[in-house]
Amino acid sequence: MGAAVRGLEARGLMGPRVRILDREAPLGYLLLVPLLLLLGLFLAYPFLFGIWLSVTNAQIGDNGHFVGAANYQYERSDTVFIQSFANTITYTAVTTVFKLGLGLLMALLLNQVFPAQRFVRAALLLPWIIPSVLSTLAWRWMFDPTFSVVNWVALHYLHLPSVNWLGTTSTALVSLMIVNTWRGIPFYGISFLAGLQTIPTELYEAARVDGATRFQQFRQITLPMLRPILVVVLLLSTILTFGDFTLPYVLTNCAPYNSTCVLSTWAFQIGVNGGYIGIGAAISLVLFPLLSIIVAGVLIGLRSRD
Amino acid sequence: MADIRDITDYLAKDDWSRRRFLQATGLVAATITAGPILEACGGSTGNGTSTTTAVGTIPKPRAGAKIQLLQWNSFVPAADAEIKRQAAEFSTANNVTVTIQTVSGDQLQPKTASAVEAGSGPDIIQMQYGWPHLYDTACLDLTEFVNILKAQLGTVNAVNDAFCKVGGKYLATPYCQVPNAWSFRTDYWGQAGLTDFFTTWDELASAGKALKSKSLPPIAVSLGHAYGDAITMWYPVLWDFGGREVSSDGKKVTINSKETLAAVNWAIDTFKNQYISQNTLSWLDPDNNQAYHSGLITATLNGASIYIKEVYTTATGHKYAAVTNNAGMPKGPKGLESLNLIFNHAVMKWTQEADTAKAFIAYLMQPDNYTKWLNASVGYNAGPFQKLTNADIFNTDPKLKPFVGVVATGKWPGWPAQPSKATSQSQVQFVIVDMFAKACTSGDAKGAIADAEQKLKRIYETPV
Numbered sequence: 154m155g156a157a158v159r160g161l162e163a164r165g166l167m168g169p170r171v172r173i174l175d176r177e178a179p180l181g182y183l184l185l186v187p188l189l190l191l192l193g194l195f196l197a198y199p200f201l202f203g204i205w206l207s208v209t210n211a212q213i214g215d216n217g218h219f220v221g222a223a224n225y226q227y228e229r230s231d232t233v234f235i236q237s238f239a240n241t242i243t244y245t246a247v248t249t250v251f252k253l254g255l256g257l258l259m260a261l262l263l264n265q266v267f268p269a270q271r272f273v274r275a276a277l278l279l280p281w282i283i284p285s286v287l288s289t290l291a292w293r294w295m296f297d298p299t300f301s302v303v304n305w306v307a308l309h310y311l312h313l314p315s316v317n318w319l320g321t322t323s324t325a326l327v328s329l330m331i332v333n334t335w336r337g338i339p340f341y342g343i344s345f346l347a348g349l350q351t352i353p354t355e356l357y358e359a360a361r362v363d364g365a366t367r368f369q370q371f372r373q374i375t376l377p378m379l380r381p382i383l384v385v386v387l388l389l390s391t392i393l394t395f396g397d398f399t400l401p402y403v404l405t406n407c408a409p410y411n412s413t414c415v416l417s418t419w420a421f422q423i424g425v426n427g428g429y430i431g432i433g434a435a436i437s438l439v440l441f442p443l444l445s446i447i448v449a450g451v452l453i454g455l456r457s458r459d
Numbered sequence: 460m461a462d463i464r465d466i467t468d469y470l471a472k473d474d475w476s477r478r479r480f481l482q483a484t485g486l487v488a489a490t491i492t493a494g495p496i497l498e499a500c501g502g503s504t505g506n507g508t509s510t511t512t513a514v515g516t517i518p519k520p521r522a523g524a525k526i527q528l529l530q531w532n533s534f535v536p537a538a539d540a541e542i543k544r545q546a547a548e549f550s551t552a553n554n555v556t557v558t559i560q561t562v563s564g565d566q567l568q569p570k571t572a573s574a575v576e577a578g579s580g581p582d583i584i585q586m587q588y589g590w591p592h593l594y595d596t597a598c599l600d601l602t603e604f605v606n607i608l609k610a611q612l613g614t615v616n617a618v619n620d621a622f623c624k625v626g627g628k629y630l631a632t633p634y635c636q637v638p639n640a641w642s643f644r645t646d647y648w649g650q651a652g653l654t655d656f657f658t659t660w661d662e663l664a665s666a667g668k669a670l671k672s673k674s675l676p677p678i679a680v681s682l683g684h685a686y687g688d689a690i691t692m693w694y695p696v697l698w699d700f701g702g703r704e705v706s707s708d709g710k711k712v713t714i715n716s717k718e719t720l721a722a723v724n725w726a727i728d729t730f731k732n733q734y735i736s737q738n739t740l741s742w743l744d745p746d747n748n749q750a751y752h753s754g755l756i757t758a759t760l761n762g763a764s765i766y767i768k769e770v771y772t773t774a775t776g777h778k779y780a781a782v783t784n785n786a787g788m789p790k791g792p793k794g795l796e797s798l799n800l801i802f803n804h805a806v807m808k809w810t811q812e813a814d815t816a817k818a819f820i821a822y823l824m825q826p827d828n829y830t831k832w833l834n835a836s837v838g839y840n841a842g843p844f845q846k847l848t849n850a851d852i853f854n855t856d857p858k859l860k861p862f863v864g865v866v867a868t869g870k871w872p873g874w875p876a877q878p879s880k881a882t883s884q885s886q887v888q889f890v891i892v893d894m895f896a897k898a899c900t901s902g903d904a905k906g907a908i909a910d911a912e913q914k915l916k917r918i919y920e921t922p923v
Contacts, residue, residue, distance in 0.1 A: 212880075214575040214596040231917065232910070233888075298738035299679075299750050319741030321900065408683035409740035409900065410893035425572045426887040428593045428880065 206434035213428040224435035233411045234436060237419040240326060241440065244401075244415055245394040248333045252390060253383075255334070256341020261375075263342065264349045274346075281339040289403040292332045293319070296404075322412035325405055329413055333400055341386055348382035349375065381455060388451045395440055416440060517607060517821040518814035520553040526812050526819060528557065529571070530585035530802075531564045534748070534764035538836035542823070545832070549822045555815055564744065565686060568887075574807070582810035583820065586803045587686075588886065589622050589871065589878040591630040598630035598805040604817050605629040608824055613845025618869045621878050623803050630805060632820050633843035636869065637800035639691040640861040642751065642765040643758035646782040647675045651757075656786035660699060660725055663789055667734025670757055679736035679756040682896040685744045689892045691798045692760050694872055697722050697891060699791025704891060704911075705919050709876035712915040714894075715908055718793065723895060723904040725791075730899035740896055752778065762800065763839045763862050770858075771837050787861040788868065797865040798872070803843075841866050881919050890914045 174180050207224055211217035228234045263274055280288060295303050296318035307313040318328045352375065360370045376383075398417040401407075407414040407422065414422075416436055424433015528546070533539050539561055546557040560581060562570055567587060574580025575597040591598055605623070609615060615623075619633035643656060651669040667678045681689040697704070701718030705711065729735050736756060739746070747759040752768065759765070763785070770780045788797045806816045822828060826846055833840055833850035838859035842848045853863050872891075873882025885891070890911050898907035 213572045214578075214594055232913065297741070297746065299736075299746075299755050300753065317738060317740070320738055321740070325741065405741055406684040406743065407889075408896070410896045411889075421569075422888060425569050427884045428572070429884070430576065 203434050203438060206431050207438050208435075209431045211431040211434075213425070213430050217431055220431070224432045225439070227432065228436060228439070233414055233419060234416075236411060237414040237416050237436075238439070240413065241395060241415045241417075244326070244330060244333070244397075245391060248330050248337065248394055249387065249391055251330075251334045252337040252341050253387060255338050256386075257345055259338060259342035260345030260349055263346050274343075278339045278343060280336045281343075285336065285399045286403055288336065289332060289400050292328075292335075293404055296328050319405055320409060322409060325409060325413045329401055329404055332404060333394065333397065336400070337390060337394070340390065344382060344386045345379060348379045352378045384451055384455050388448060391447065392444060395444060396437075515607060515610075518604075518817045520549075520555050520815040520818040521812060522554040524812040524815040525556040526558070526582040526810070526816050527560055527580075528583040528585070528804075528819070529560045529562070529567070529574075529581035531567045531587075532561045533836065533839065534762060535767055535836045535839045538832060538839060541832045541835035545823060545828055546819070549819055553815075553818070555819075557819055579809050580807065582807060582812055582816045584805050584807060585634065586622075586631050586805045588801055589873075589883040591623055591803065591805055592625050592878050592880055593883050594805070595625045595630055597808050598625075599808050599810075599813060600628045600630065601632055601806060601817070602629045604821075605632055608632065608821065608844065612824065612826070612847060615845075616843045616866065616869070618799070618801055618871050619803060619843040621871055622801055631803035632805075632824070634803045634824075635801075635840040635843060636866055637687070637762045637802070637839060638841050638862040638865045638869075639687070639760055639762055639797065639799050640788065640865050641758055641760055641786045642763075643678075643784060643786065644676075644779060644782050645784050647757040651675055656784075657789050659789050660696065660791050664725070664729045664732075664734045666758075667729060668732065671733055676755055676757045677733070677736040678758045679739050679742075679747055679750060680760050681742035681744070681747060682730075682740045682892065682899060683742045683746075684889050684892070685742055685746075687744045687800045688742070688747055688759075688761060689889070690872065690886065691800065693726075693892045693895045694798045694870070694874075695788060695796050696726060696791070696895070698796040698870065698874070699789075699794055700725065701791075701793030703875060704885060704915055705873060705876045705882075707875040709873070709879055709881060709919065712912060712919050714915055715912045719908055720904055721792070723898045723908060726895045727898050727902055727904055731902060740900065754779065763837065763859060766858065767837045767839060770856075785858050785861045787864045795868055796870050796874075797868045799841075799865060799869050801871070838862050884918045885915060888914065888918070890918070 174183070208219060208221060209217040210220045210223070259277065263270075263277070267273075294300055298304060298315060298317045298320060301315070301318065303318070304315040308315055316324060319325050356374050356378075357370055360374060365373065396417055397415065398421065401413060401415050401418050402421065405413040407418055411419075416439065420433045420436035423436060424430045427433075530539075530542070539559070543559050546559050549555070550557045564587075567585065568590070570580075571584050571586070571590065571594065574584065575594045578597070586594075586598075605615075606629075615633045616636065619636070623629050623631040623633055641656065647670065648656070648666075651666070651673050653666055653669055657663040657666050663678065670677060680692045682693075683689055697719060700722035702714065702716060702722045703718075704714045706713050730737070747756065747761055748765055748768070750756045751759055751761075751765050766783055766785055769777060769783045788795060804820050806813055806820070810816055823832070824844070824847070829842060829847050830850055833842065833847070834852050838850070838852045838856065839862075841863060842850070848863070848866070853859050871878050871882070872886040873879070876882060894907045894911035897910060898904050901907065
């Protein structure tokens, strides 16, 4: 112990209260406090407030009072809510599968050595970088049957009939999925690429020496090594797609006749535009139990394998 | 109003008599009771301004005050430029700062809702349609102020009046209408062998048939969730065939009727036979403008912005200026109604500068200023008060007359019921528009009406 510390002790400035910082666990918790405060302020408070709103009859500008599960009960008989619920599940499931597959393919291709590699990697990130409102507006223009460049190409070069992309219930939802997939692939691709680059090349060299085929290398080395990052990306993407608002709102705003409503847009319609903020909160929270189970399952699974 | 110093000076005088005693006590009683009465009439701000507004006079702006007005980006940018010029002029003349914040039309409501929920934000908000009814708890009572304006400017248009008045009180000041009429290509019209523009809904179908037979661009109206164009089209179709969504007391849903069936069947026939465009089910408000300016449609229902862009906006090149004309709304078997986009100004309860806000609104509504704004907007807007309806532009350009014409037949969503939270809810959920859209694509009129009826019953008869 140095003379300076001895001096501090002598003056009573380094008693047990200060020495507690020398212990790992208390120090760890202490260092977590600022983060916990920030999380509490920006995540827990809005979330808990949202839950509170969902069990009140609050309207915009009126706090309302506790009504229990009445909002949830009320929405059970709402046909648009049921449609939105089904759309949200379909939208998330389909786009996640495509984003996963195409993102993995993109990562495997980007992991090869080829000319202008850095430029191509940066360019492929563009859909993720561009503000989603702008890119969705561009897609809206491409899908509009009156102006559609997609239809024009199909008609003039491929001699295919025009498609009313946003004008029928089935194609409008498919259009939403196409744009979401287009936008989401770079996130998957770049995340997987980062994972691929951490896999030691010695593993592949050893596999090649043992006579493993490309596919065997992919199944036995790439996929297992990529699994942790794959699961986390999948989890994040699923949560974000469940709550996607900007894209469906800008592309179709629930049209035609609410057939492309997802829970986030319907909650906005009722809660913000219609003023029934309590019901809107209930609509947006309805997926919370399901999402919680998915998240818990994935995280527990990930931890147990580790 | 006499203040307390006047009274004490009066009482300090000697030479008391019974007459003077009665005068003094009367003065005290008047002072005590006048405050609450004025406040109840909206004369007192109660929001940080120290002076009480005298009955019958426009409040004075407070020197040094800063206020903000939130409004949409007009489809005619010159109108916004004129408002900003007037705001600067008012600011300089009164030593205040007025800021105009503009957002796109579909962002105005989320912004307004956020401000109302937070209890803070712009001092004045431009309220679309029935928002004063939705956000009644956040709007100052402007009854006294509107009565002053009425005394100066004449009667208020019935639609503005219905939207502004909540429970007998004015929670917003009537500001303007954005009349919706038809803009059409006269060259295509002639090529199809048509002479006059349609005056009935059946004639619209006939005109569409003629255009189709010559392979000319179609008549196109939004069947999507366009807060302006889709609503202004399909409510009048319903009304003109005699259909109503709810009874006049706003309690009983009446959509399931033979009149509604007739309206929906007309829409199905017109759509299925391709007498109107098939591509409009996802159209938002700017889409028909874009289609018209691209030469892809022959006629559409819109504010005057299409005509203005073609004829008055030099930067866009007058592409179809010589072949663009306008016409009013057609009628149906049961009448001729129209629906226009409406804006009113609400002074918000959280403002600390209610008097300055009122003074600024009064300044905008001064006939000279208002007329300058109407002329700058080249017929896109129409005045809500009797004395503000006749802008020069409507007289100098006869092609704009149809836009003035549709104001008189204007109604509001939910009519004949008075505007309410329920009528607003029905409107923002696009129940009527969706009924027509669903019927047009499925061909099932009764199914679409039943679906709308179920939704309307939830809104009007069994709200949560």
